Amino acid sequence: MDAALAEMILAGGRVAVSAGRAVRVDLKIRGGRIERVGIAGCRTDQSMDVSGCLVLPGLINAHDHLAFNLFPLLGKPPYANATEWARDIYRPDESPVREHRSVPREVRLGWGGLKNLISGVTTVGHHDLDKFGRGFPVKVARAGWAHSLAFTPDAAARRARTAGDRPFVMHLAEGTDAESAAEVFEADRMGTLDVIVHGVGLDASGWRLLKKRRAAVIACPVSNLFTLRQTLGRGVFSRGVPIALGTDSALTAPGDLLDALRAARSVWKLPAARLYRMVTSEAARVLRLCDGEGEIRKGGVADLIVVRDAGLSPAETLLGLTRVEMAIIGGKIRMVSEKFRRYAGEGFQRLTVQGRGRVWVDADVAKLYEEAVTRLGTAFKLAGRWVRIKWNR
Numbered sequence: 001m002d003a004a005l006a007e008m009i010l011a012g013g014r015v016a017v018s019a020g021r022a023v024r025v026d027l028k029i030r031g032g033r034i035e036r037v038g039i040a041g042c043r044t045d046q047s048m049d050v051s052g053c054l055v056l057p058g059l060i061n062a063h064d065h066l067a068f069n070l071f072p073l074l075g076k077p078p079y080a081n082a083t084e085w086a087r088d089i090y091r092p093d094e095s096p097v098r099e100h101r102s103v104p105r106e107v108r109l110g111w112g113g114l115k116n117l118i119s120g121v122t123t124v125g126h127h128d129l130d131k132f133g134r135g136f137p138v139k140v141a142r143a144g145w146a147h148s149l150a151f152t153p154d155a156a157a158r159r160a161r162t163a164g165d166r167p168f169v170m171h172l173a174e175g176t177d178a179e180s181a182a183e184v185f186e187a188d189r190m191g192t193l194d195v196i197v198h199g200v201g202l203d204a205s206g207w208r209l210l211k212k213r214r215a216a217v218i219a220c221p222v223s224n225l226f227t228l229r230q231t232l233g234r235g236v237f238s239r240g241v242p243i244a245l246g247t248d249s250a251l252t253a254p255g256d257l258l259d260a261l262r263a264a265r266s267v268w269k270l271p272a273a274r275l276y277r278m279v280t281s282e283a284a285r286v287l288r289l290c291d292g293e294g295e296i297r298k299g300g301v302a303d304l305i306v307v308r309d310a311g312l313s314p315a316e317t318l319l320g321l322t323r324v325e326m327a328i329i330g331g332k333i334r335m336v337s338e339k340f341r342r343y344a345g346e347g348f349q350r351l352t353v354q355g356r357g358r359v360w361v362d363a364d365v366a367k368l369y370e371e372a373v374t375r376l377g378t379a380f381k382l383a384g385r386w387v388r389i390k391w392n393r
């Protein structure tokens with residue numbers, strides 16, 4: 001067994017058991033899983049003191065394009081639909097797209113992973129073809145996918161190739177026009193309707209069809225408010241269709257999942273508990289993550305984040321959160337803040353991202369930084385936030 005996965009005990013903090021409730025217990029992790037959620041007193045040499053902190057399930061960002069998070073916002077919105085936007089911004093040989101495309105893809109993907117990790121995301125839904133190794137900063141959900149009806153002529157064949165236990169994810173109804181409203185019916189005829197990203201253009205009959213087909217939606221309000229100047233209405237949250245939250249990429253949405261949560265609260269005025277579930281248990285359901293992601297339970301995978309505890313509920317804590325103190329993925333520490341620096345593993349490197357504090361991450365940040373700076377200069381941003389590293393490792 002990997003030594004880093006052997007055993008750890010998070011002791012002295014509160015542990016979230018639901019959106020509204022946290023209990024003061026110790027958490028024992030072994031072999032990458034939560035072995036015990038028990039009363040205090042099982043402390044050993046492997047205990048980590050997390051007193052004054054709240055342990056939450058690792059967050060799930062249901063939709064991102066990891067390779068596009070160093071880009072600036074592109075386009076001159078509003079657009080009637082995403083196809084208009086995509087055609088308008090597709091200028092691969094012009095600045096700034098040209099320089100950004102010259103950054104090696106694995107470097108851009110690495111930054112996308114870091115954007116998610118520092119905001120407490122442990123699993124991300126990535127909308128593209130790439131493969132990811134174990135060293136990638138976060139877990140990437142396995143799913144079938146098609147870009148959209150407009151850009152993926154073989155969507156039906158792709159759906160047919162997707163294993164039954166995996167979601168099939170496609171951008172759909174990303175627009176405010178009649179064409180966008182009609183897409184859901186076309187996807188249904190083609191047999192590709194499962195998990196749709198956006199859904200802004202859906203009308204009442206479209207939502208009824210989603211419910212009937214037991215389909216789900218991934219909402220990306222920050223992205224929609226940029227490209228369309230509009231997002232889902234509040235009423236759709238009572239239509240009985242599961243809805244997860246996603247960031248989308250920096251091409252249309254500055255910020256990370258914590259920013260998306262705050263935007264979602266301000267636009268939809270939903271109860272904190274609903275928003276919490278949209279990035280934990282409901283997101284796990286939408287992406288069909290069945291290993292205990294999105295919750296803290298005995299036997300579940302140890303994907304956890306540790307944050308400062310101000311005595312609020314887990315959901316209220318999450319909605320006010322700007323900094324994550326520690327991120328654990330599959331029982332392995334992948335990020336720590338200054339507060340927990342003593343738990344940083346060998347090879348962890350320092351990274352400071354605007355508004356998210358200084359952290360140490362399990363990634364070759366210096367290399368990623370150098371590769372980005374060479375092509376983009378030191379003023380490059382990660383989803384709209386400036387980045388600093390420690391030069392001498």
Ligand SMILES: [Zn+2]
Nearest residue numbers: 127171197248
């Ligand atoms: Zn997208």
